[in-house]
Amino acid sequence: MRTTGSKLLLLLCLSLLSTSTVMRAQSADRDDSKAAARDEEPDAPVAPTSDKLKTDPVAAHAAAISILQVSAASTRPEIRIAAVGALGTLGRSPEAKKLIEKAYADKDQDVRVAALTASAATKDPTLIPEMKKLLDDPVPEVAFAAAVALWRMKDHSGIGILYGVLGGDRKSGSSFIKSGMHQADKDMHSPSTLAKIGAEQGAYALLGPFGIGLDAMRMAHKNGSGNSARILTVNLLTEDRSEVTMRQLVDALQDNDAFVRSAAAKGLAEYHGATVTDGLIDVFDDKKPSVRCAAAASYLKITSAARTRATKPTAAGM
Secondary structure, eight states, X not given: OHHHXXXXXXXXXXXXXHHHXXXXXHTHHHHHHHHHHHHSOOOOXXXXXXXXXXXXXXXXXXXXXXXXXHHHTOSSHHHHHHHHHHHGGGOSOHXXXXXXHHHTTOSSHHHHHHHHHHHHHHTOGGGHHHHHHGXXXXXXXXXXXXXXXXXXXXXXXXXXXXXXXXXXXXXXXXXXXXXXXXXXXXXXXXXXXXXHHHHHHHHHHHSOTTOOOHHHHHHHHHHOHHHHHHHHHHHHHTTOOOHHHHHHHHHHTTOSSHHHHHHHHHHGGGOOSHHHHHHHHHTTTOSSHHHHHHHHHHHHHHHHHHHHHHHSOOTTTO
């Protein structure tokens, strides 16, 4: 039953993504001014990172935490999205949980969506109670994101919302569906709402469990397939744990394209060693917030795992 449901959700996301381009084009004229203001991630230069961080793990850890905290508190929603989107890399982390839960109440709907996507990536079950509250978010896209995130964590509380989206513009008389209705359900049948849901959630479905961030997804759509293909390639390569791939990803941290740098920084969370951590520290001062947030989160994950391995009792000592 769950396997069938998972296939249903994936097909839903893929079908929405494939049809969303035409539907979004119909409202492009109305949305151009808003998109122009939100597509470009701002440059936000910081003080140059000291090479001393590479030999001082305590200072480097503090710097990484600071990057995420400062970015999550930014007045710019694009920067908050970058910070929250990176938190999924950390997994079950007290630092990540605190910042993600705060983002659930963010006034910007895209920040809330990013927080839900990060929640699913962490696989932290203690987030589920607060995630469920967003099933009643007044913004349909957020409610749907909550349903998807919960589903990925094996919680089916939002199945009524998924059924509502699947129904599209059909009117359903099912008492089962009506019994699970949420506040945003009445807007789930709008073509424009379905288009936005398809573009955002479909991108997450196709580009891996951490997605590429709302800002990167929009830029990929704006600039054509070349950029999105390179980002997708980074996401695919992270599944290969070879030394060659690791060095390619470290080199990509210096790429001219900020979204490629960000994707590479996220991907490096699955590797370890001084070459990786030193490379990540080198972009702690990247001018793009999404890059330094991704680097900070990956650094914290890698060093946390290293500390766990170092303190784990050996078989002889048990």
